[in-house]
Amino acid sequence: MNALILRISARYLSPILIGVSVLLLLRGHNDPGGGFIGGLLAASAMSLLALAHGTASARRSLRVDPRTLIAVGLLLALTSGFPALFGGREWLTGMWTLPELPLIGAIPLGTPLWFDVGIYISVVGFTLTIVFALSENDEEEAV
Numbered sequence: 562m563n564a565l566i567l568r569i570s571a572r573y574l575s576p577i578l579i580g581v582s583v584l585l586l587l588r589g590h591n592d593p594g595g596g597f598i599g600g601l602l603a604a605s606a607m608s609l610l611a612l613a614h615g616t617a618s619a620r621r622s623l624r625v626d627p628r629t630l631i632a633v634g635l636l637l638a639l640t641s642g643f644p645a646l647f648g649g650r651e652w653l654t655g656m657w658t659l660p661e662l663p664l665i666g667a668i669p670l671g672t673p674l675w676f677d678v679g680i681y682i683s684v685v686g687f688t689l690t691i692v693f694a695l696s697e698n699d700e701e702e703a704v
Contacts, residue, residue, distance in 0.1 A: 564613075567612065568613045570613075571609045571612070571613035571614065572613075574606070574609060575606040575607070575609055575610055576606075578602055578603070578606035578609070579602075579603050579606050581602060582599040582600070582601075582603040582606070582681075583603075584599075585598055585599040585602060586599035586600075586677060586678065586681050589677055595677050595680070596676070596677035596679070596684065597680055597681075597684055599677075599681050599684075600680065600681040600683070600684025600685045600688070601684060601688060603681070603685050604684065604685045604688035604689050607622075607623060607685070607689055607692075608688075608689070608692045610622060611692060611693065611696055612696070616693050616696045616697050619693070620693065623689065627685070627686040627687070627689040627693065628690055630682050630683065630685055630686025630689070631682075631683050631686035631687050631690065632686075633679075633682055633686075634678075634680065634681065634682030634683030634684070634685075634686060635679065635683050636679070637675065637678055637679030637682065638676050638679030638680055638683065640675075640679075641653065641672045641673075641675040641679060644656045644672055653672070654672075655671050655672055655673045656671055656672045657670070657672075658670055658671065
């Protein structure tokens with residue numbers, strides 16, 4: 562597609578969408594949100610770039626194959642259960658720590674966030690695999 566307004570708006574909207582997706586990821590433990598909806602929003606930002614600038618450009622800006630993202634995300638989500646197992650608890654039981662960060666103070670970090678980051682990465686990879694395959698197929702048919 563060669564629409565000037567779409568290309569310009571995609572350039573400005575994509576970083577905003579990715580920022581909101583990270584916000585949804587980080588607040589997903591206590592409020593609505595989390596890895597799944599955050600991943601969908603990040604994938605929609607990349608889909609907007611693919612629509613505005615072409616699939617090849619979106620793949621270059623992603624810098625990694627979406628199928629690799631699926632594997633890495635699933636690996637992260639699965640390994641989030643090991644701290645509980647090694648601590649003598651059931652698989653995927655939440656384990657928390659309160660590290661002290663300068664200027665910020667204590668921030669609760671735990672295995673649920675680790676799990677959500679894995680889901681986030683997997684959803685981005687899965688969604689972009691589908692979107693890129695469909696858009697590449699559509700581009701081939703248009704030629």
